[in-house]
Amino acid sequence: MDDWSPLWLSLRVATLATALSGVVGVGLAYLLAKGRFPGRGVLEAILTIPIVLPPTVLGYYLLVTLGANSPIGRAWEDLVGAPLVFTPTAAVLAASISALPFVVRTGRAAFEDVDARLEAAIRVAGHPEWRVALLVTLPMARRGLLAGVALGFARALGDFGATVMVAGNIPGRTQTLPIAVYDAVQAGADDVARTGALVLAAIAVVVLLGVTHLSDRRR
Amino acid sequence: MSAAPGPGLGRAAANADPAANADAATLAVDVVSSAGAFTVAASFTAKEGITALFGPSGAGKSVTLATIAGLIRPQRGTIELRGRLVADAGRGVHVPTQERKIGMVFQHAALLPHRSPLDNVALAVRAGGRRQRRAEAREYLAQVHASSLADASTANLSGGEQQRVALARAIAGRPEVLLLDEPFSALDQPTRRALRDLVRTLVDAHRLTALVVTHDLDDITHLADRVVRFEPGRTVDAHDLPVPARELPALLGVTSDAT
Numbered sequence: 001m002d003d004w005s006p007l008w009l010s011l012r013v014a015t016l017a018t019a020l021s022g023v024v025g026v027g028l029a030y031l032l033a034k035g036r037f038p039g040r041g042v043l044e045a046i047l048t049i050p051i052v053l054p055p056t057v058l059g060y061y062l063l064v065t066l067g068a069n070s071p072i073g074r075a076w077e078d079l080v081g082a083p084l085v086f087t088p089t090a091a092v093l094a095a096s097i098s099a100l101p102f103v104v105r106t107g108r109a110a111f112e113d114v115d116a117r118l119e120a121a122i123r124v125a126g127h128p129e130w131r132v133a134l135l136v137t138l139p140m141a142r143r144g145l146l147a148g149v150a151l152g153f154a155r156a157l158g159d160f161g162a163t164v165m166v167a168g169n170i171p172g173r174t175q176t177l178p179i180a181v182y183d184a185v186q187a188g189a190d191d192v193a194r195t196g197a198l199v200l201a202a203i204a205v206v207v208l209l210g211v212t213h214l215s216d217r218r219r
Numbered sequence: 220m221s222a223a224p225g226p227g228l229g230r231a232a233a234n235a236d237p238a239a240n241a242d243a244a245t246l247a248v249d250v251v252s253s254a255g256a257f258t259v260a261a262s263f264t265a266k267e268g269i270t271a272l273f274g275p276s277g278a279g280k281s282v283t284l285a286t287i288a289g290l291i292r293p294q295r296g297t298i299e300l301r302g303r304l305v306a307d308a309g310r311g312v313h314v315p316t317q318e319r320k321i322g323m324v325f326q327h328a329a330l331l332p333h334r335s336p337l338d339n340v341a342l343a344v345r346a347g348g349r350r351q352r353r354a355e356a357r358e359y360l361a362q363v364h365a366s367s368l369a370d371a372s373t374a375n376l377s378g379g380e381q382q383r384v385a386l387a388r389a390i391a392g393r394p395e396v397l398l399l400d401e402p403f404s405a406l407d408q409p410t411r412r413a414l415r416d417l418v419r420t421l422v423d424a425h426r427l428t429a430l431v432v433t434h435d436l437d438d439i440t441h442l443a444d445r446v447v448r449f450e451p452g453r454t455v456d457a458h459d460l461p462v463p464a465r466e467l468p469a470l471l472g473v474t475s476d477a478t
Contacts, residue, residue: 120290121329121385123316125343126392135342139333 006180014157017095022149025103033111051101059165091167098159099152110144147214154207245428250296252286263447274449280432289316322389326401328381336384337369343391359387379410397429
């Protein structure tokens with residue numbers, strides 16, 4: 001494989017997407033685990049949609065939401081001076097949405113696993129709710145949160161369908177490694193496909209081992 | 220108390236509230252509260268010293284304690300702490316837990332495992348900068364004879380050591396009421412006796428009002444100044460202690476070998 005740019009692009013997109021979905025996802029997970037508000041069930045269902053939708057369908061709706069004719073797309077174009085879709089930024093957004101449910105669901109379970117008596121003890125000791133979250137809930141849930149973020153990274157790195165719909169397949173600009181593998185197979189470039197697939201599989205296995213390790217030592 | 224007592228509460232309140240003690244009461248509880256499908260009506264007062272909440276498991280003693288701490292909102296009734304109304308369900312008064320001055324010890328110490336024992340205690344000291352809070356925390360650790368544990372690994376402490384640190388944390392906030400939820404039940408006999416003595420010493424030294432949830436007759440005999448009796452779902456009556464040992468089982472409605 002001569003051109004490694006799809007790998008670097010993939011890593012950059014996945015890293016940014018993980019940061020974005022990590023921050024938003026952990027916040028939403030906390031809200032779902034601790035909050036008692038109307039519409040909580042609906043919010044949870046919406047946040048799960050990216051898992052159950054076919055990735056191309058998810059990508060299609062993202063394209064509709066972010067495209068040049070949508071309010072978001074127009075606002076972006078006014079602000080930046082260029083369309084949002086078919087850019088690396090769009091690839092980051094697609095990967096973030098794909099990764100988000102994994103961060104939210106794993107994170108929520110991690111928050112709910114935290115011993116409520118530890119939180120009560122700190123509340124009784126005179127600390128308001130945001131201090132309880134910082135002193136108890138977040139540190140106690142950190143392994144589960146990390147596992148969720150790691151799964152999110154793997155999902156972001158591997159995304160094909162949603163990314164190809166909103167970001168396209170522009171070599172050197174939006175062609176991530178999974179898309180490059182597909183291209184290579186179509187073009188009969190077997191050695192490129194083999195190398196790309198091997199790299200992606202290796203990263204996935206490493207992430208999986210990491211997640212397993214984090215889950216194992218939670219007690 | 221102004222709240223209308225629920226069914227069966229009037230008699231309990233009358234027994235638990237002899238007029239002679241009313242002025243000295245530092246805690247006045249008259250609430251109905253729920254946890255899930257379970258409801259308990261509790262009506263009693265406590266003053267300086269140790270008041271045991273005694274009764275079978277599932278009677279609602281711990282729910283009552285959590286209600287006093289503000290962790291559970293009562294459905295009806297009031298809680299007064301040192302003359303201050305901290306909960307009044309009828310008027311929507313609910314002082315949040317962190318603004319009540321409460322010290323609490325749980326059956327399992329509930330220390331933060333990722334913080335040192337010293338940090339755990341310092342987190343409960345309410346005033347002063349970081350350095351001052353840590354200095355004060357060391358004093359409280361000394362009072363529970365746990366100075367040497369200050370920088371130990373919290374997760375590796377024995378049950379008795381954890382409970383000592385938890386006691387130090389509970390008194391570090393200079394609480395108006397100390398709530399002990401079956402604090403000795405996970406400990407072996409010698410440790411239990413040592414901890415009982417320690418609680419007595421601390422309560423006397425700091426002139427604390429302490430509530431101890433227990434179903435252990437030894438706690439009544441060796442620790443409590445007063446006992447509030449629970450039946451499933453409600454308080455029954457209250458008695459000042461000590462009473463002659465042979466009268467105790469009848470007083471508490473238990474057979475003498477049931478401890």
